[in-house]
Each structure stands twice: as structure tokens, then as C-alpha cells.
Amino acid sequence: MTSLRRQSLTTKLGILFALVAIVTFAGVGTYLYKSLSVKLEWRDDQELIGKISVMRHLAAEKDSIADIQRDPHSFRDAAASHDNLILLLKNQTGAVVLHMNEEQGGVPTIPLIPLNSEVNENSIKMIDTTAGLTARAIGAQGRTRNGDIVELIVARTTSDRMRLLKSYYIEVWLASICGTLIAALSGFILARRSLLPIRSMANKAKSITAHRLDTHLDTSSVPQELSELVLAFNEMMDRLNGSFQRLNQFSADLAHDFRTPLNNLMLQTQVALSKARSVEDYQALLDSNIEEYERLSHMVDNMLFLARAENTHIVLKKKSLSCDEELSKIAEYFEGIADEAGLSIEIHATGNIYADPILLRRAMHNLVANAIKHASANSVIQIMTVTENNQTILKVKNQGNAIAADHIEHLFDRFYRVDSARSNAATSTGLGLAIVRSIMNLHNGSVKVSCSHDGITSFDLCFPKEGD
Template sequence: MKLIQRMSLTSRIGLLFFLVAVLIFSGVGTYLYRSLAGQLEYRDDQELIGKISLMRHLAEESDSIAAIRKDPHYFLDAAASHDRLIIMLKDMNGNIILHTNSDQGSLPGISVLPLEMHPVRRSITLLWTSSGLTARAIAAQGKVRSGEKIVIVVARTASDRMELLKAYRVEIGMAALCGTLLAALLGYLVVRRGLRPVKLIAGQASSITAHRLDTRLDLSSAPQELHELVQAFNAMLDRLDGSFQRLSQFSADLAHDLRTPLNNLMVQTQVALVQARSVEDYQGLLISNVEEYERLTRMVESMLFLARVEHTHVMLNKSALSLPEELQRIADYFEGLADEAGVTLSVAAGGKVYADAILLRRALGNLVANAIPYTPRGATIVLKGAKTAEGVTVSVINPGQGIAAEHIPHLFNRFYRGDAARSNSATSTGLGLAIVQSIMALHGGRATVTSEENGLTEFALIFPAH
């Protein structure tokens, strides 16, 4: 088994060709051998039936048993051309009148056909002579002119037929062996040529590296049977290329976002160390440093959360949650921040949603915290929840300048900021909307956004029906 596993695909298929050829040639050879043996046996049986009928006729032409003993040349002439043919004539007392080819041995007693019964194939008996030869024999009564009855036995030994079959068996064996080897060799060559496109595909695949993920396998050069495999491989390369591009962008964005607070910490500390400062100056430096540390902490926690979500290490604890209660809880939590920004939070919800309470609150909290800075003073942010045809939709709607259309497809990407000024915000990590999207993916739902210029912007969380 291990040897077969180490064999190439071409060798395996060639071996299968060999085994199939062995079975086919063996089956065909066996069939031909049995067919020839059956035909020879049938011809022998017909000859025996013809001979027993001829012997009956010759007996009827003989005057008496004594005449047969005196001049048996008619019977001898009938058997002269057959060295394997045994003819035995006996009277009704069992005395032998004539016995040709006695060197092949005597015959045992067999059933005798009555005088009025014609010989048929089922009357023939397989027996062994006293010398150990197999023979097929038939016995029947005959009658001479004098009215005396005799027993006629005609037998044919199988030696000549067996010799013919033996020679034929050797020829069939040699033909089957040569045919099997030829079929295996041709099968190996055909398979090797047929698998040439696979080698070409393998060569194309081996040329793909981390720096050439945009290369795709040539579908036109692949046989029809491999189109599905090539398409699946190309689709995998598309996913890998996309993931690699996102990873590269993520690494660049991460380095950029980490550099800003780290530079702030380093520069502020270096400036403070240039000369002695008052206690108040040091306290102000520490407060500023704490803000940067908090920003770094939020960024690291968000990244860890996203990593756990991608590797399905976040366990959901779903339950039926009241939408009015959950949305009001969020509104109460952000009431102070909304008052400082001069905006109002309004809840318009009904029904229930089947979700993880902690993750739902985190997603809604990110959306509300994202909406407050972009809502004009005096305006209202609406937290809306209702049952829809798709399931349950929870929305955060706020008026404002709106989001440009070119930014909308990228809003849920990590570290993406549509507002360049916002990149310097000490409270932003650029991961809030990415976390919202990951939370919805855990729930089997999705997050969407629609925005009108100088109109309403709506972030919607669509949960599947329970």
C-alpha cells in the first residue's frame, strides 16, 4: 500500500491498465477456451451418435454373430480412420465379439439403449478406461439378420482432444500475456501524454509566489475535466491575493496609527526632559501621556477582538432581546456625550432581536459614538429597530453633511477614515466600523450604510430571522 502511495499518478493509472488488461484477456481467453472445448465435445458426441447408428446398420446387414466373428472387416473399416475410437461388440451374455483399439484399455459397463430407442446426446456417458484415459461412450442394442441381439459400445478417448485443447490453452496464455503487456505499455504512454496538461498546470502553479499572486492558471490550456479544478484554484488565488493585499494595507495602516501616539509620547517626553519643569507641567505631561496610552489600549483591544472573531474564538450567547430596552439603554449611556455635542438621542423601536447582548451593545455603541461628532448641534440621532422581510433591522440615523459616495464601499475596512481630519483624533482608532461588521458576521447578518449629501446617514444592522 505504501509503495502504491509513493507511485506517480501515471504509474498508478498504468498499473490499473495492466490489471484491467489482465482481467479482460483472461476472461476472453477463458471464454474462447471453453467455447472451443464445448464445440469439440459436441462434434465428438455427434460422431459417436453417427457411429453407433452406423454400427447398428452394419449389424443388421450381417447374417449372424458367427459371421461377424469370422469377417469383422466392415466394422474394422468404420473405425480405421480413428485411432482414438473404440468399438466393442458383445453378445447378450457379455461375451466379446469384437474389440478395436484394445491397447487403450477396456471399458466399464454402462447403460444400454434398447433396440427401439434412437441415440441422443444425453445417452452419452463420461467414463475412464482401464488404462486411465477419459472417454465419452454410448452403448445400444443391435440386431443381426438371424434375429440375434448384440450390444454395441462406441467410445472415443479424449486424448487427442485434450492435446488440442492443451496446445490451444498455451497459445491463449501467450496471446493474453503479450496483449496484457502491450496494453499496459500503451496505456502508460497514453496516460503520460494525456496528463501532460496537468504537468503544464503544475508548472504554472509553481511559478506563483507571494510577489506574483496576480498570476492565474490558463484555463484554455487545461482539458475540460480540469476546468473546475483550475477555476477553483484561480478563485483561491483571488482570495489569497485579496487577503494578502488587505494584510499589507492593514500592516501599513497599523504602523501609521501606532506611530502617531508613540511619536506624541516620545516628543512630549523629550521636550519635558530638556529642562526642569514645574509640578504642574509634569502633571500635564502625564495626563497627555495617559490619553495616548488609552488610545493605544483601545487600539490593541480592538485588534485583539478582530483577531478572535476571524479565528472564531468568540462564543455567542444569543437570547431574545427587547429592542426598545436595548436601544434605550444605549441612548441613556451616550446621553452625557450627546448633551456635550448639543444633539438629542431618540428611540423608535419595537419587537425583539435574537442576538448576543454584549456584542449588540458594542456594535450599537460604535455606531452612536461614530454618529455624534458628525451630527449638527440641535439635531436628533434616531435609534430605530423593527422587524423586516429579511429578519430584524436595527439602525442609527443622523442628519449631517453626509458621506461621499467614493468612501461608502470602504467604510468597514480597518483603519479607513473618510475624513482626513479625523485621523488625528485622539479618540479614534479607525477600527470601530470593522468591529461592527465582524459582530454582524458572527450573527450571520450584515451591516449596511446609506447616505445623502446634506441629508440623512443610516447605518443598519440586519439580523437574520430567528
């Protein structure tokens, strides 16, 4: 079985086709053989019934048993057309009056059909003659004109029928073997031709490299049964190509974002070491370096969080939270920062939300910090809740410069920044919104962003209801 599993699909189909063919041919041949055997047996039985009825009639036309002995020709003529037919006539004392085809052997005693009983198939018996031949026999009583009782036995050996059946049996198996070979060869050829599209797909798939992930298989050249497989393969290649492109972009962005603080550290340190400095200068250098180290540490922490979130290594501890209470805490935390920027924060929250409190606060902190960073002076940042479509939606709105439509779909990509007017590379890692999206994915929710023409930007966190 293991070796069969390792064979090619063409070989498997050929072998299975051969097995089906031999079972089919053997089944049909066996059925025909049995059918022929039953029909031949039925014909023999009908012939025996006819012969015993004729013998009864011939006996009834004779005057006596002595008349039969003197002139047995009518009986002999009735049985002469069958070489394997045994005819035995006895008188009431059991003495043999006539025995045709004695070379076939004697017939043992069998029950006789009484004079007034009809002959039927149930009276036929299977016997063995004294010559060792198998025969089917029937016996009946007959009467002459003067009332003499005659015992009539007609038997037919099965030698001719068995020879016919044996010949037919051999022909059936020869036909089955030849039919199986032809069917197996035809099945192998047809399977090989039918699987050509798969070989073509395999050859094309072999040509795909990391630089050709945009290659697609042609769905028009494959059978309908393989079209879903080809479509799934093409979709997989699209996902791989997209992931590969994002990975390349992520590597480039990561190198760029790490290079800036590292260059700052190297440059500041080289300048400080170029000549003797005062203690105050070295302290200022160390303070500046600590800021860069903190930024690098923050970036590494964010990247580790994203890696764990994407591999579902973060265990959520969801609970029902008061929206007003949670959002008020967040507004209170950012109140001093907002005042320094000339902004105010408004809360419009009702109901509860089912979420992990730590991750919810982290996502909201990122959005509110982002809103403060990009809001226009003397504007209001609104934090509110909305319930719709069996979801609880947290909204963070701010008034600022409008975001171009071609940037909106990339806002949640790692290290993505719109322009220098909306980002500060010195303080932003470019991972905040990516973290927000990962947190929402962990909650089986979603995050959306919209921007109106008048510059009102809204980030929406959509949480499913408890139990969904």
C-alpha cells in the same frame, strides 16, 4: 499498498490499466477456452451418438453374429476415419466379436441402451480404458436379421481433443500476456500525455511567489475535468492576494496609528526633560501621557477582539432581547454627549431581537458614537427597527456630509478613514466599524451602509430571526 500510493499518478494509471487489461484478457480467454471445450465435447457426443446409431443399423443388415465375424469390413469402414475411436462388439454371452483399436485399451462394462430405446446424450459415460486413457463411451444393444442380440460399445479417447485444448490454452495465455503488456505500455503513454496539463499547472504554480499572487492558471489549456480545479485554484489565489494586500495595508496602517501616540509621548517627554519643570508641568505631562496610553490600550483591546472574532474564539450567548428596551438604554447612555454636540436622539423600536446582548450593545455603541461624531449640528439621530425578509434590522441614521461612493465599500476596513472632515485621528482608532462587521459575522448577519445625496447616512445591522 503504501508504495503504490506514493507512486506518481502516471505510474498508478499504468499499473491499474495493466491490471484491468490482464483481468479482461484472462476473463475473455477463459470464456473462449471453456466455450471451445464445451463445443468440442458436444461435437464428440454427437459423433458418438451417430456412430452407435450407424453400428445398430449395420448390425440390423447382417444375418447373424457369425455373418459379422466373417465380414466385419462394414463396421471397420465406419470406424476407420477415426484413429481414436474404439469399437467393441460382443455377443449375448459377452464374448468379443470385434474389437477395433485394441491398442487404445479395453472398455469396462457400461449400461447399454435397450433395443427399443432411442440414443441420447444422457447415455454417454466418461470411462478410463485399460490402457489408462480417458474416453467418452456409449453402449447399446443391436439385433441381426435372425434375432441375435449384439452388444455395441463405441468410445472415443480425448487425447486429440485435449491436445487441441492444451494448445489453445497456451495460446490464450500468451495472447493475454502480450495484450496486457501492449495495453499497459499504451496506457502509460496515454496517461503521461494526458497529464501534461497538470505538469504545466505545477510548473506555473512553482513560479508563484508572494510578489506574484495575482498570477492565474489558464483554464483554456486544460481538459474539462480539470477546469473546476483550475478555477478553484485561481479563486484561492485571488483570496490569498486580497488577504496579502489587506495584511500589507493593515501593517502600514497599524504602524502609522501606533507611531502617532508614541511620537507624542516621546516628544512631550523629551520637551519636559529638556529643562527643569514645575510640579504642575509634570502633572500636566502625565495627564497628557495617560490619554495616549489609554488610546493605545483601547486600540490593542480592539485588535485583540478582532483577532478573536476572526478565529471564532468568541462564544455567543444569544437570547431574545426587547428592541425598545435595549435601544432606549443606548440612547440614555449617549444623551449627555448628544446634548453637548447640539444633537437629539429619537427611538422607534418594536419587537424582539435574537442576539448576544454584550456584543449587540458594543456594535450599537460604535455606530451611535460614529453618528454623533459626524452629524450636523442641531440634527436628529434616529435609531429604529425594521422587519423584512425574515430579518430584524437595526438602523442608525444621521444627517451630515455625504460620503463619496468610492469610500463606502471601504468603511468597514481596519484603520480606514474617509478624510479629516469625518475623522479625528486623535480620538479614533479606525477600528470601530471593523468591529461592527466582525460582530455581525459572528451572528451570521450583515452590516450595510447607504448615503443619500442630501447627506443622510444609514448604518443597518441585519440580524437573522431566532432559529435561522
